[in-house]
Amino acid sequence: MKILLIHQNFPGQYKHLAPALVAQGHEVVALTCKVKQATTWQGVKVIPYEIKGASTPKIHPWLSDFETKLLRATSCYRGAAALKKMGFEPDVICAHHGWGESMFLKDIWPNARLGLYCELYHLTGKDYLNFDPEFPSKNPEADRLRIRMKNMNNRLHEEVMDAGLSPTQFQADTFPDRWKSRITVAHDGIDTDLVCPNPTATLKISDDLTLSRDDEVITFINRNLEPYRGYHIFMRALPEILKKRPNAHVVLLGGDEVSYGAKAPKGQTWKQIYIDEVRGRISTPNWNRVHFMGRVPYETYLSMVQVSRAHVYLTYPFVLSWSLLESMSAGCAILASDTAPVREVMTENETGWMVDFFDKDALTDRLCELLEDADTRQRMGENAREFVRTKYDLQSICLPQHLEWVEKLAQLDTRPVLD
Template sequence: MKILLIHQNFPGQYKHLAPALVKQGHEVVALTCKVKEPQIWQGVRIVPYKIQGQSTPNVHPWLADFETKLVRATSCYRGAKGLKQQGFEPDVICAHHGWGESLFLKDVWPDARLGLYCELYHLTAHPFLNFDPEFPSKSPEADILRIRMKNMNNRLHEEIMDAGLSPTRFQASTFPDHWQNRITVAHDGVDTELVRPNAGASLQIGDLTLTRDDEVITFINRNLEPYRGYHIFMRALPAILKERPNAHVVILGGDETSYGAKPPKGQTWKQIFIDEVRGRIPTPHWNRVHFLGRVPYDRFLAMMQISTAHVYLTYPFVLSWSLLEAMSAGCAILASDTAPVKEVMTEGENGLMVDFFDTEALVERLGTLLDDADLRKRLGETAREFVRGKYDLAGVCLPQHLEWVAGLETLAPRPIMD
């Protein structure tokens, strides 16, 4: 089978799938704007395309998002035409359509089957909109219209999608009913042999070495921001540090914004909430708080392996890979009882849960976890077994993805609609 992969940051979600398809004997080509020169990566032929065009100055703000996707779509279309002229005719195209690139690929290859990575459909009802009352919509009525426009890329792709893939049931459930009979739920998977408990792990922070013998509270965001509960955790921090005089708090995350509203101009969410709580934290306590920024994967893994208790908070949104990795590492976890978390965690079975907004309960339940070594051991072991059984990369998820791709070839391609 000839397979074309589309991802603006290749390999992205195809990191494990692409080489596995090559090993099965398929011809795999990736079309991406990430590289400038053709290259081979683990048997995959990577073909670059160049972004041509730019956003229109002063375009309507609701249209700006789609225009950016349209620029990528037309650029990728030109790259695809070049591939076709070279004689490449894919049987199957797999694409993460979130950036718009795959919008016109069926115009190049109408007989190809198109499988999309369906990450999220934007919904306007509570709790998807205005979940956090601290950051209310500035214009609730207009935001409903804006979000409808934000789904334009999703809607146009639905017309040409032969099959979809969502990593969680929660994410699949955000899509309209008429999509869902074409969407398979299969997570990208966790390498549970790599991400595993390690009693000998250590984490070096300057002159400080933290190990499993220390009391370490961990918290991770891709970027430190409200969507992932950074503000809630920071507001709990003064009480946590006061009640746990020997605890070290290790926080990973960048200073940018991944999701939701950006902070006021010239500021970062990270510093805004540091400034909010710093006056209530004596300097000796503050010296036990360690912001590491973004770190290499081995350092992230070491942090998970020395964690005494891991805190994970999120709005109703895409589930962070880091939660499943923390579970695979055998962490004792305290998480928000929001919908995406409930899909993988059961209160008292493989973790403890708390209302997203309840900082007092967070402090209390974290103390319960830190004071009970037997509870932590049981929760951590159960969490790891859960991930090994349902989200293991080699044994569960990668076979599901390979089966999904094989199934794509058997479908009759959906025609382009005028």
């Protein structure tokens, strides 16, 4: 079988699936804007395409997001047309359509089956658009109209999608009913052999400080430190946490940019905004126990969760972070927000503790309680790891599900492109 993979940051979600498909004997090609020259990665032929065009100045703000996706779609279309001229005819196309790239690929290959990575459908309910009252909508009466436009990329893909894949039930449930019969829920998978407890793990903070399991380490991980992942709530709890836990080291991982939600006010970062908000209430000796790691290699991140005595994970009702399941796989004792995506993978007092997302005082109290209770930490950490091993293990559970999904996708009747 000939399989085409589309991802703007290849391999992305196809990191494990792509080599597994090669191992099964399939011809696998990836089309991506990430590389400049054709190359090979784990048996996958990686072909570049160039994004051409630029966003229109002063375009209507509701159209700017879609125009960016349209530029990627037309650029990818040209790359696909060139690939077709080289004689490549895929049986199956697997695409993360979130950036728009796969919008017109069935116009190139109408007989190919298109399988989409269905990450999220944008919703306007209070648990989605206005979950956090600190950041209210600037124009609430127009929200439904704006979000409908934001979903234009999703809607155009739905017309040609033969099958979809969502990593969690929460994410699948954001999609309209007309999608759901075509969406399979299967997580990307956690390498539980790699992400495992390590009693001898150490985390180098600086030349003068290396932390181990003997230290009281509180961890907090975001791709970028921002409100969608509760960074503001955690920072507001930090002064009391440091006062009540005089021996604790707090280690935060994450960049200064924005992955989700609104950008910080011009010239600022969310990271610094909340540092400035709480720094006056934290003494210098206490502040010296707070360590911002920025973005680090995966090996450092893994050491971080392995030395963690208590891991805090907060999120809006949104896409679930890999870091939560990986922390569970590492046997962390976890204190998380009581929000829908977390409740799908955690059970209160069995695999972790949960608190109201906005209640910084409850977060402080329960975190301190957890740090005092070694037996509970061990019990929940062991349960969390076992849960991930039995439900989300990469090799025994999730990768076989993905491979089966591709096989079934190849057998479907293809949906035609509509005028």
